[in-house]
Amino acid sequence: MIKCRGCGRENEDSYSFCQDCxxxxxxxxxxxxxxxxxPVSGFRPETPPLPRACPPVxxxxxxxxxxxxxxxxxxxxxxxxxxxxxxxxxxxxxxxTTPRAPVALPGSLQTCRYCGAEVSDxxxxxxxxxxxxxxxxxxxDEELAEPAGSKAPQPHxxxxxxxxxxxxxxxxxxxxxxxxxxxxxMGDLVFSSDNLLSRRHLRIVVDGRTVTLEDLxxxxxxxxxxxxxxxxxxxDYLLIGKQILRFDLLDGASPKDLPEEAANRTxxxxxxxxxxxxxxxxxxxxxQIGNEYLLTEECTTIGREAGDITFRNDTxxxxxxxxxxxxxxxxxxxxxxxxxxxxxxxxxAKRAGDSDFFVIGNQVFQVRIVS
Numbered sequence: 001m002i003k004c005r006g007c008g009r010e011n012e013d014s015y016s017f018c019q020d021c022x023x024x025x026x027x028x029x030x031x032x033x034x035x036x037x038x039p040v041s042g043f044r045p046e047t048p049p050l051p052r053a054c055p056p057v058x059x060x061x062x063x064x065x066x067x068x069x070x071x072x073x074x075x076x077x078x079x080x081x082x083x084x085x086x087x088x089x090x091x092x093x094x095x096x097t098t099p100r101a102p103v104a105l106p107g108s109l110q111t112c113r114y115c116g117a118e119v120s121d122x123x124x125x126x127x128x129x130x131x132x133x134x135x136x137x138x139x140x141d142e143e144l145a146e147p148a149g150s151k152a153p154q155p156h157x158x159x160x161x162x163x164x165x166x167x168x169x170x171x172x173x174x175x176x177x178x179x180x181x182x183x184x185x186m187g188d189l190v191f192s193s194d195n196l197l198s199r200r201h202l203r204i205v206v207d208g209r210t211v212t213l214e215d216l217x218x219x220x221x222x223x224x225x226x227x228x229x230x231x232x233x234x235x236d237y238l239l240i241g242k243q244i245l246r247f248d249l250l251d252g253a254s255p256k257d258l259p260e261e262a263a264n265r266t267x268x269x270x271x272x273x274x275x276x277x278x279x280x281x282x283x284x285x286x287x288q289i290g291n292e293y294l295l296t297e298e299c300t301t302i303g304r305e306a307g308d309i310t311f312r313n314d315t316x317x318x319x320x321x322x323x324x325x326x327x328x329x330x331x332x333x334x335x336x337x338x339x340x341x342x343x344x345x346x347x348x349a350k351r352a353g354d355s356d357f358f359v360i361g362n363q364v365f366q367v368r369i370v371s
Contacts, residue, residue: 002026017126157206160189163357163364167340174370175211180204182360183216196220196361205349211367213358214349223343224350225357229334232324237283238333239343239359240302241316244283245293247331250276278331280309280324295331300324303336316340 001010002025004018017024158175173189181187182204184197191197198218205212215222223239234249282290293300293309301307302324304317311317318338325332335342343359352358354369 019126157209157370158211159368159370160204161366161368163366167364169366175204175206177206180206181216184361191361191363194361194363197363202360209369211352211369212349213346213352215346218360220361221345223345223359224352225341225343225359226333226335227353227356229325229332230344232331232333233347236347237345238280238322239345240321240338241304241311241314241318241340243311243314243317245280246283247333248279248281250278277326277329278324295324295326298326300326301336 002013002015003010004021004023004025006023007018007021009018009020011018011025015025157177160173160175161169162171162173164170180189180203181200182189182191182197182202183200184190184192184194185199187200198216198220200216201218202222203214203216205214213222213224221237223237232247234247236247238245238247276294276296278295280293280295282292284290297308300309300323301320302309302311302317302322303320304311304314305319307320307323318336318340320336321338322333322335322342325334333342333344341357343357352367354367356367358365358367
């Protein structure tokens with residue numbers, strides 16, 4: 001067992017990082033088992049040391065198929081490394097015995113998404129690569145960053161947290177410097193079971209501490225969560241709860257021409273239609289159009305229980321979710337501190353700040369700047 005100098009936790013001999021605090025572990029000065037030894041500083045054995053029994057780092061979309069072939073033994077075996085000794089010392093050395101199998105850690109096992117090692121679910125850090133795998137959304141920048149002494153070819157400057165339905169993190173994907181593609185069939189992150197994603201959906205560019213989102217002409221678009229009121233443009237798409245609404249500016253006082261009776265050009269009788277300069281059109285699946293809502297007031301409130309426009313069957317919509325303010329000939333969209341947030345579809349590449357949320361298909365992500 002290797003004792004961590006930082007927190008005092010005892011870790012398995014095969015681990016390089018502490019499972020409680022993620023600090024790099026110092027190699028033991030003596031061989032833990034008879035007949036085995038670890039290379040120490042300033043000494044080079046004649047036979048090169050064997051590599052650690054740790055699967056290679058794979059891309060997210062390759063890990064599932066490869067990890068299925070890795071036997072789940074409950075622990076990582078420590079390989080015996082032969083050491084050449086001088087002749088006088090070989091006589092005094094007894095024959096090596098069979099190494100004991102490492103003791104399995106209590107609790108169920110989980111697979112590290114970065115190096116493929118199997119680690120007990122009682123710990124927050126992987127003992128092989130030192131990365132966190134139990135995310136709570138409150139990790140510090142140091143915990144999300146690369147572990148000390150990592151040999152990654154590029155520094156990880158940002159990360160993506162995929163959120164569950166209850167807005168807790170599901171997994172973390174580190175964004176390297178440069179481009180990262182997300183899609184249903186092509187990209188660095190592939191979600192093959194999400195039919196709402198396009199084949200190549202989104203490009204994320206990391207440059208220093210700047211993260212830019214660029215939609216690649218996808219069918220269903222990319223939605224960025226509002227942090228403050230934004231002006232609406234003709235044809236903007238809004239995501240409120242599970243509702244997708246299109247914002248349209250109207251040229252005249254009425255959105256449609258009044259219907260006429262075809263035979264004698266007689267106007268059809270009905271209540272007078274209220275005048276408005278803009279409307280919201282509900283978008284349904286398969287490109288169909290739902291209800292239309294005229295924006296006739298200076299302030300139009302959208303919610304689940306109260307407001308001018310209500311969606312009572314959508315539990316993702318807050319009681320008072322958002323509002324649209326009319327200022328002369330322009331309109332502003334403002335979120336009312338809703339639990340799920342209000343999103344607007346991107347028209348062009350846009351910068352995303354730390355803790356910003358965006359939605360593509362059925363996936364909800366949060367951007368984290370870690371370096």
